[in-house]
Amino acid sequence: MADNRVVVYKGPGQVAVEPIDFPKLEVPDDVAEGVGLKKKAEHGVILKVVSTNICGSDQHMVRGRTTAPVGQTLGHEITGEIIEKGSDVLFLEEGDLVSVPFNIACGRCRMCMERKTGVCLNVNPARPGAAYGYVDMGGWIGGQAEYVMVPFADFNCLKFPDKEQALEKIRDLTMLSDIFPTGYHGAYTAGVTTGSTVYVAGAGPVGLAAAHSAQLLGAAVVIVGDAIPERLEQARSFGCETVDITLDTPIEEQIADIVGEPVVDAAVDAVGFEARGHGPEAHEQPATVLNDIMSVTRVGGKLGIPGLYVTGDPGAPDPDAREGTLKIRIGLGWAKSHSFTTGQCPVKRYNRELMMAILHDRAQIAKAVNATVISLDDAPKGYQEFDRGAAKKFVIDPHGMIS
Template identity: 65%
Template sequence: MPANRAVIYQGPGRVAIQEIPYPTYEMKDGPGVNKANIGRRTPHGAILRTVASNICGSDQHMVRGRTTAPEGLVLGHEITGEVIDVGPDVEYIKVGDVCSVPFNIACGRCRNCKEGKTGVCLNVNPDRPGSAYGYVDMGGWIGGQAEYVLVPYADWNLLKFPDRDQAMAKILDLAMLTDIFPTGYHGCVSAGVTTGSTVYIAGAGPVGLAAATSAWLLGAAVVIVGDLNEERLAQARSFGCETVNVAQGDPAEQVQQILGRDAPAIGQPLVDSAVDAVGFEARGHGADAQTEMPATVLNALMDLTRAGGAIGVPGLYVTGDPGGVDEAAKVGSLSLRLGLGWAKSHSFVTGQCPVMKYNRNLMMAILHDRVQIAKNVNAVPIPLDQAPQGYQDFDQGAAKKYVLDPHGLVRAGRN
């Protein structure tokens, strides 16, 4: 069997490339593996040679030490790969298929999966509904920032690209299908974005930029992106978004200036829809821009969104945060102005994006040149060995989406 190198979490602020076992069709003990999953057989799985595996902001939460992730955890839940072996129970996926892997691991058999709620599958994580590759408290499935990875329930989970040559020519865009593009799209759909909508998106990281791209795809009239990072805001402006630097003060006042006479005559400047693409490490606005205030974004979105509007919350919130600003935040308890949201009849949708609900249609939009998601999020392929530097640069606010390219296939496919 070939060697298998992977990105390993080594403790707060540290990742390294190490050799790990080649995938098999049985779960073994190891860092983060749920004890009830040890020995679990996966004849329904497939082994993939990793074509691309992206660094995600959710990975950064673990690497910063802001979760209970154990040292030694193999990272990576944004996986695109080529099938090189299939288990005896796999019927439709074939060796040689190039596929997108939804970051949600789902069985396809439980009630939630059958209802399309693949982000909260009941059968893959013994602790609670929902699972993902290489992520804390998600059952212990090995991450895909590696040369090779196992995907369980392959016939159900894998999205096969129709044509290999076409896929490799657009592989950097297609690599966004595993998480951030569907997640940003889900945030917008949850917030009711449609033709003519005015939309405010909190966060200009990759998920926020993917949400902004999705808002345009859904027909929004105005897309406003708020962040503290001017380089990331410039990236949002590069594809037509208006921007708000929340370090300069209350975003409501800046949104008012953008909407101008299109704003409602009564009350504060209000958008139709809002998306939280920041999550639990949010910072304050204005003078508090360097202070962590985890409820800031959600409260600001309730302020900014019109009565009867909706708020999509794809940004990550956790039940355990060792670095939380207070005891409440350490268990995911935030000081929300729920009364404001109630008074304005807001709707909220939270939780993992059910990737399979959207990935095929978004794939078609990419293949038929309806969207340039890789350009909009500034996706940059790098070799696996450069992952530690990629994590460091991303943590410092680089306006890039780093795509790990373990076998050089992304760079070769685009040449």
């Protein structure tokens, strides 16, 4: 019997809200069989979803740019209230309000012990790492839903210390499940510190989160590059400088006009594999941003790359890119002695500290990314607006709990 609803991928450019069974304390069959877990998940909890966000990573699937099958459930940014817990959950209680990292992690394997929770070894038989509602990430049901199951809850769930206070700040706290830690990870691994000059490629929600994170880390100047005027205006709204990549003026020259030289101390790729070239008639060039950030980062600098790159892209512009092989100027990065950090953000490495920054008014991430609340029924419309480049971070409120 369907006692739940979830957003489902229906084919390129299409999503729908469909009925689905109420979650059980069980792991997906493929995970149980593939890695030897028990089917019954007494280590899990069931959440009433308070907020769940639309992510740019979801859009890659919805555009048909991954191998996601029709029927794939969506949603990996989850904040919710515990309404049921398994007998092995020791430190959480029904009624607790928690943030859920998009990385599903067991808390027991070597990677989890090393705080590399984005590549947990025990939650996905296909490859290291898992996520809710994402292709090739273990078959876990998506969280753009009314209810969802979270495994290994004592390890994965971040409990908010004061539920009433958390609900008042939910527009900010909902960003802890992914984009705030992901943006922070990009800036932190790029070496941003007091007085840094920083270039962030991409003014989508992750790029804006990276820019705000760079400010928190003490950057002197944060420059954000994008092709969409509305998104560049959003970056300027909280103190960033901007670069318009549709202009014929090279990025290096635009940066020099801002900081006095054509390079920065640190750079972040918040675009990923659907990158486009420069100029008013630019077309898709998957390696453009990676090459840009090498070009504009000083000798000995660092590059943070939270932007998503995939091993299977059916819509890529050339055969190599379809399997994730890109024309990267690695010789330039080598010659400049750059350091690169790639891969999923290990959310648990950062989320507690960022929670404290929000609760004590040191971070205003909802303002930075223009958090915009919609109902679950309006999720398809939200996907359409986001795909058109809206300068908004859509927050889905399935139960009308966000004031």
